[in-house]
Amino acid sequence: MNRRAELLWFWLLAGPALAGFAFFSLWPMLDSLWLSFCQYDVVNAPRFIGLRNYVYLLKSDPAFWASVKVTLVFTAVQLPLSLAAALGVALLLNQPVRGRGFWRAVYFLPSILPQAASVAVFVYIFQSDGGLLNRLLALGGVAGPAWVNSPTWALPVVIVISLWGFGYPMVIFLGGLQNVPRELYEAAHIDGADAWARFRHITLPQISPVIFFNLVMGVIGALKVFDLAYAFGAAQGLIPGGPARATLFYGLNLYQQAFTYFHMGLASAMAWLLFAVILLIIWFNFRLGRRWVHYGD
Amino acid sequence: MLGATGITPMPPRYRESLFWLALAAIAVMGFWWAGHSREPRSTPNHKVITWIVFISPLRDYYEQEVAEFERQHPGVEVRIIWVPGSEYHMKFKTLAAAGQTPDLFYSGDVWASYLRPFTGDLTPFVRRDAAEIGLDDYFPEIRAAMQHEGHYFVVPETVNVALLYFNRGLFRAAGVPEPTASWTWDDLVQAGQKLTRPATATDPGVWGCSRMEGWWGEWLTYVRQAGGTVFSPDGRRCVLDSPAAITGLRFYLEKSSKFHISAPGGFEPLNGFVNQRVAMQVVGHVSFWLNYNQMPGLDWDVQLLPAGPASRTGGEVAIAGYSLSRTCQHPEEAWALMKYMTRPAAIEEVVRRGSISVRRSIAEAQIRNPHRTGNPRNLAAAYEQLKYSLPIPRHPNYIEIMLQVVQPEVDRMVLGEITPEEAGHRAAAAVNDYLATFAVAGP
Numbered sequence: 056m057n058r059r060a061e062l063l064w065f066w067l068l069a070g071p072a073l074a075g076f077a078f079f080s081l082w083p084m085l086d087s088l089w090l091s092f093c094q095y096d097v098v099n100a101p102r103f104i105g106l107r108n109y110v111y112l113l114k115s116d117p118a119f120w121a122s123v124k125v126t127l128v129f130t131a132v133q134l135p136l137s138l139a140a141a142l143g144v145a146l147l148l149n150q151p152v153r154g155r156g157f158w159r160a161v162y163f164l165p166s167i168l169p170q171a172a173s174v175a176v177f178v179y180i181f182q183s184d185g186g187l188l189n190r191l192l193a194l195g196g197v198a199g200p201a202w203v204n205s206p207t208w209a210l211p212v213v214i215v216i217s218l219w220g221f222g223y224p225m226v227i228f229l230g231g232l233q234n235v236p237r238e239l240y241e242a243a244h245i246d247g248a249d250a251w252a253r254f255r256h257i258t259l260p261q262i263s264p265v266i267f268f269n270l271v272m273g274v275i276g277a278l279k280v281f282d283l284a285y286a287f288g289a290a291q292g293l294i295p296g297g298p299a300r301a302t303l304f305y306g307l308n309l310y311q312q313a314f315t316y317f318h319m320g321l322a323s324a325m326a327w328l329l330f331a332v333i334l335l336i337i338w339f340n341f342r343l344g345r346r347w348v349h350y351g352d
Numbered sequence: 353m354l355g356a357t358g359i360t361p362m363p364p365r366y367r368e369s370l371f372w373l374a375l376a377a378i379a380v381m382g383f384w385w386a387g388h389s390r391e392p393r394s395t396p397n398h399k400v401i402t403w404i405v406f407i408s409p410l411r412d413y414y415e416q417e418v419a420e421f422e423r424q425h426p427g428v429e430v431r432i433i434w435v436p437g438s439e440y441h442m443k444f445k446t447l448a449a450a451g452q453t454p455d456l457f458y459s460g461d462v463w464a465s466y467l468r469p470f471t472g473d474l475t476p477f478v479r480r481d482a483a484e485i486g487l488d489d490y491f492p493e494i495r496a497a498m499q500h501e502g503h504y505f506v507v508p509e510t511v512n513v514a515l516l517y518f519n520r521g522l523f524r525a526a527g528v529p530e531p532t533a534s535w536t537w538d539d540l541v542q543a544g545q546k547l548t549r550p551a552t553a554t555d556p557g558v559w560g561c562s563r564m565e566g567w568w569g570e571w572l573t574y575v576r577q578a579g580g581t582v583f584s585p586d587g588r589r590c591v592l593d594s595p596a597a598i599t600g601l602r603f604y605l606e607k608s609s610k611f612h613i614s615a616p617g618g619f620e621p622l623n624g625f626v627n628q629r630v631a632m633q634v635v636g637h638v639s640f641w642l643n644y645n646q647m648p649g650l651d652w653d654v655q656l657l658p659a660g661p662a663s664r665t666g667g668e669v670a671i672a673g674y675s676l677s678r679t680c681q682h683p684e685e686a687w688a689l690m691k692y693m694t695r696p697a698a699i700e701e702v703v704r705r706g707s708i709s710v711r712r713s714i715a716e717a718q719i720r721n722p723h724r725t726g727n728p729r730n731l732a733a734a735y736e737q738l739k740y741s742l743p744i745p746r747h748p749n750y751i752e753i754m755l756q757v758v759q760p761e762v763d764r765m766v767l768g769e770i771t772p773e774e775a776g777h778r779a780a781a782a783v784n785d786y787l788a789t790f791a792v793a794g795p
Contacts, residue, residue, distance in 0.1 A: 098449060107789070117785070184619050184620070185556075185622065204618030297760075
């Protein structure tokens with residue numbers, strides 16, 4: 056095939072995908088970059104205001120830093136917990152136990168439940184007045200706090216709810232575990248390595264690419280949390296992000312600015328800041344990953 | 353070379369080209385079909401009025417009314433866009449952004465400021481047809497709420513007024529006299545303390561008074577009754593840090609922290625008034641009356657809001673009704689529909705379905721009706737309360753300011769994290785920062 060024909064085929068095959076990306080992703084992205092320097096309420100034409108949106112966000116907006124803090128705390132606490140839970144359950148489900156397929160399905164099931172449904176159930180459990188948990192605590196003579204209405208407890212409750220759905224990283228871990236060569240374990244066993252040593256020196260290095268993948272995806276997912284936070288507010292009739300901005304995740308704040316208050320310029324600026332932060336964290340992850348991720352080379 | 357059938361087989365490169373051509377044609381058809389408008393075609397020479405409405409129990413009623421309107425106005429076609437309440441404003445603004453602002457939309461004094469950029473001035477219509485629409489029949493407070501800076505923007509269908517709701521059964525059981533029209537905050541506290549019954553292992557207990565958390569409904573009432581307000585008269589500054597405003601915030605907090613007549617922050621019983629776990633509630637909503645009357649054993653009534661240290665005035669009056677798009681192509685026809693939907697007979701029907709009247713004549717007939725059953729018995733108080741009620745401040749960003757900027761500080765105060773003074777000062781500072789940055793002005 057000559058070069059011209061090759062080019063023709065390239066554009067014929069990759070063209071539709073590239074056109075789709077350009078029209079439906081790149082163009083809106085660049086447009087939102089432009090809008091981030093504008094005041095735009097959807098109805099009136101965008102008005103260029105320079106860096107005012109960014110300055111307002113970083114210096115004046117009372118909700119911005121609160122939402123950054125909530126999101127970072129969530130990421131820092133929830134991500135290690137969910138990865139540990141997913142890995143732990145994957146290790147158990149990788150054992151040759153009876154009904155293994157059934158248990159795998161059981162542990163994966165919560166992940167396919169709609170987030171809003173599981174949030175509604177959990178909010179009932181954590182309800183301050185008459186909730187299941189506080190009723191149980193009352194049996195032991197303990198007065199439980201206002202879990203979902205307290206700024207102190209609301210975020211931990213959201214973290215607990217989010218841990219419910221660790222099915223996807225669990226399945227990926229399981230795939231990684233099944234690819235670890237059995238001979239390595241047999242050799243280590245013959246050499247006298249105990250279970251912990253085998254896990255520490257064989258399993259972890261062997262599944263490090265999978266851990267890295269789950270970590271990167273987890274960071275991105277945690278920084279973009281929206282549905283969980285939205286459903287949490289809606290389930291208890293709170294203003295989204297309440298009480299007292301305790302569950303005002305960055306994604307929720309962005310959504311509210313864009314689609315509740317129609318500050319599209321401000322929301323675009325928030326989106327670009329989030330993009331920059333995610334990029335930076337991922338870059339750091341990749342830099343650090345070189346030290347601990349083993350690709351078998 | 354001829355094939356066995358005598359037809360020359362297509363060369364492979366043509367076959368390939370034909371395949372791609374067919375694929376491209378399918379893709380084009382798909383795009384065309386996806387983008388193809390599914391709006392029903394209007395009858396030629398008909399004037400189409402679009403009306404965006406919340407999905408509500410009134411849906412069947414509205415559809416019947418529209419059908420009757422169309423029958424009476426041949427040549428006018430009304431297209432109702434039904435939207436779930438939670439998505440109403442997003443749908444509305446999306447339509448506006450696409451250049452398809454509905455001709456008629458739900459509005460009211462809460463939303464009138466927010467929707468001002470889209471709202472047409474109804475003043476010429478209202479003045480021209482004042483007698484026909486019975487402008488004088490609307491309560492003066494309602495007429496005031498229909499206007500902004502002397503111009504009419506809303507024609508109301510329903511109204512809510514903040515009231516003191518009380519459970520007659522719980523008052524009787526506690527031997528406490530029912531609230532009167534001369535009650536003050538002190539009376540509310542004293543009665544609340546007598547009505548409060550602590551929870552035990554077998555009894556969930558009763559709180560004397562509920563406290564509405566999470567929005568401005570109740571605390572703003574106290575702020576205004578204490579002589580405070582949210583914005584300075586020119587609307588350019590937040591004055592929630594004034595001593596009067598802080599007095600109102602303090603009373604809101606001390607209902608639980610000092611007087612112990614309300615549940616501590618975050619522990620408000622779910623649907624406490626309906627479940628008979630709170631004896632009184634301040635503010636409430638008239639749209640719940642039908643539900644209250646369906647609750648077995650719930651004997652309730654209403655009274656004027658207790659007066660604050662500065663005034664009895666301060667509770668909120670909120671109208672809801674119709675506004676006209678400023679880009680409406682057929683304003684006369686849209687105005688005709690508005691008049692039809694707010695005529696006395698229509699208001700009577702809306703009242704019958706659970707509301708109070710925006711029209712005086714219907715209110716008076718409702719109060720005098722000897723066959724009226726169900727609560728509230730003291731219906732006159734609901735209309736009397738109008739005299740002591742105020743609409744919310746008319747600021748285009750009012751809702752955002754109150755919910756996003758002020759409310760978190762009030763939440764913290766309720767949960768004991770900050771004092772009323774700190775809440776007032778922090779809220780005022782944050783709002784002033786917001787106002788300065790966005791340079792949004794106007795009362």
